[in-house]
Amino acid sequence: MIDMHSHILPAIDDGSRDPEMTLEMLEESYRQGITDIVATPHFYINNDNTESFLEKRNNAYDIIKGKISGRDDVPNIYLGAEVYFFNGISRYDGLDKLCINNSKYMLLEMPFKKWSNKVLTEVENIIFDRKIIPIIAHIERYLDLQHGTDNINNLFSLEVIIQANASYVNYMFSRKKALKWIDNNIIQLMGSDAHNMDSRAPNLGKAYDIIKKKLGDGAVTRINGLGKEILSI
Ligand SMILES: [Fe+2]
DSSP, X not given: OEEEEEOOSTTSSSSOOSHHHHHHHHHHHHHTTOXXXXXXXXXXXXXXXXXXXXXXXXXXXXXXXXXXXXXXXXXEEEEOOEEEOOTTGGGOGGGGGGSGGGSSEEEEEOOSSOOOHHHHHHHHHHHHHHOOEEEESOGGGTTGGGTTSSHHHHHHTSSOEXXXXXXXXXXXXXXXXXXXXXXXXXXXXXXXXXXXXXXXOOOHHHHHHHHHHHHOHHHHHHHHHHHHHHHTO
């Protein structure tokens, strides 16, 4: 099973603190049935540019690659980024290199405030001008903020892929809505968004179990099928 969103690489963002924590997170993910995990460190244009980000990310990955080589009890790791929206993002040169595993899919974190039309136009331009398909990170975290607007429906009408975090399914109070959206194929990808081993630990195995139990194997197969397509595996 695939985890499309995680902060497992060490000392690059507010995720894993060091290589030891990364190994624990990988081992725990594998125990939960995760065979493939996408490392998506935060990318903030105010702090970074693509070149310096990739250098840091690849160095962090090399350290971990050395530690897990030959091991078959940890997931395969793929590289990406969680790109935080910024004005002008659709014209930013370095965007293609932030896509997941050299694909045309990019994990996009939307602004945590009410979106203006300009925001949605930028997303549209990423698709039409750059031919990049945004994967909208943790959709559940924007819903309250867009309440009373058509923003969420307008976003859904674009050629984007919607990702939700495992916690959306795992939490009893949001489970019903999460499962409904998975069943309707609105939520198409799942991620742990794991940052550490305590407050935001790997938890996607539980979510996949719930999805399987409530919606059947087909739903899990569909989510992982799209993940495999994106990763070309
Ligand atoms: Fe994240």
